[in-house]
Amino acid sequence: MISFQTILQIQNGSKVIYRDNFAIIQGTIKGVTESENKYNAIDINYPKGFNKDNCIVISCSLKRTDAPDARGYTLGNVFLPDSKVCGSYPTKIELKNDVIQIQLRYIYIGNDGHVATKIDTDTNFKLILMKLPEISASEYKLGDVNGDGQITQADLTLVQNYIQGTQALTDKQLKAADVNKDGTINTGDTLLISKYINGSISSF
Ligand SMILES: [Ca+2]
Ligand SMILES: [Ca+2]
Numbered sequence: 001m002i003s004f005q006t007i008l009q010i011q012n013g014s015k016v017i018y019r020d021n022f023a024i025i026q027g028t029i030k031g032v033t034e035s036e037n038k039y040n041a042i043d044i045n046y047p048k049g050f051n052k053d054n055c056i057v058i059s060c061s062l063k064r065t066d067a068p069d070a071r072g073y074t075l076g077n078v079f080l081p082d083s084k085v086c087g088s089y090p091t092k093i094e095l096k097n098d099v100i101q102i103q104l105r106y107i108y109i110g111n112d113g114h115v116a117t118k119i120d121t122d123t124n125f126k127l128i129l130m131k132l133p134e135i136s137a138s139e140y141k142l143g144d145v146n147g148d149g150q151i152t153q154a155d156l157t158l159v160q161n162y163i164q165g166t167q168a169l170t171d172k173q174l175k176a177a178d179v180n181k182d183g184t185i186n187t188g189d190t191l192l193i194s195k196y197i198n199g200s201i202s203s204f
Contacts, residue, residue, distance in 0.1 A: 016047045021131040023047040023055075028065070029104055031120045040104040040119045043096075050129055052095040059128040060093055060102065064121045073126055093127070102127065140176040142204045143193055145169065147176070156193045159185060179204040 014027030029042045046052075061073035092103040106119040143151040145158045159177045161167030162185055169177060169185075177185045179192045195201040 014042075014044050018047050018049075023050055023129045023131075025100075025125075025127040025129070027125060029102065029119075029123045029125055031122045032118050033120055034118055036118070039117070040106070040123065041101060042125075043099040043101050044127070045099060047129070050131060052097060054134065055095070055129045055131045057093050057095070057100075057127065058130045059126070061126045062104070063124045064119075065124055066121050073124070100127070100129075135172050135175050140172050142176060142179050142181075143196055145173050145176045147173075151193065151196055153197060156190060156197060159190050159193060163187070163190065 014025055016026075017024045025044055025047065027042060027044065029040050032038055032040055046055075059075070061075055063071065063073045091105040092101070094101045094103075102125060104119055104123060105117055140147070141149070141151075143155060145155040148154075155176075158167055158169070158173070162169050162177065174185060177189055179189045179196075182188065192201065192204060196204070
């Protein structure tokens with residue numbers, strides 16, 4: 001059984017419970033009125049050790065603060081007043097450079113045809129992040145994209161084809177291909193691999 005670590009307070013009154021590869025973030029997205037010039041949204045800081053490149057969102061569940069406890073958290077928040085189907089949904093969860101942004105939309109069509117898109121009730125959320133496995137430097141050799149232990153024309157061809165869009169590479173191969181370690185694979189890398197192959201450089 002996974003025992004999660006202690007609660008850490010972060011901004012906006014949200015809290016995060018995390019351990020190793022998972023984080024559960026709980027907080028409240030404020031209700032807004034139709035006349036307010038904004039939608040229901042919240043920006044949350046990343047939990048310690050998480051960032052936009054090393055994690056994915058695996059769940060976001062909601063519970064209006066005025067809903068009975070028995071309803072619990074659900075992935076959408078559907079209810080049926082006046083024989084209408086209504087609900088609030090997380091329509092956008094964006095992992096930005098500095099924050100995670102959650103936006104909600106409310107779906108309601110009134111008897112008079114009025115369409116509401118904003119949620120006037122505070123809504124609690126639970127967001128679950130999962131950290132992706134990291135590839136350690138010991139698992140690949142810079143320049144050896146096909147993993148045969150040598151850096152040859154075959155590796156250069158793989159990288160050139162990747163740049164042209166005709167070759168897919170695994171995460172590990174991408175790490176090996178980024179010989180100048182700038183986070184992207186481009187002609188800066190193929191130039192260096194060419195130099196290595198023709199002997200004008202002996203390392204990356
Ligand atoms: Ca190779
Ligand atoms: Ca590069």
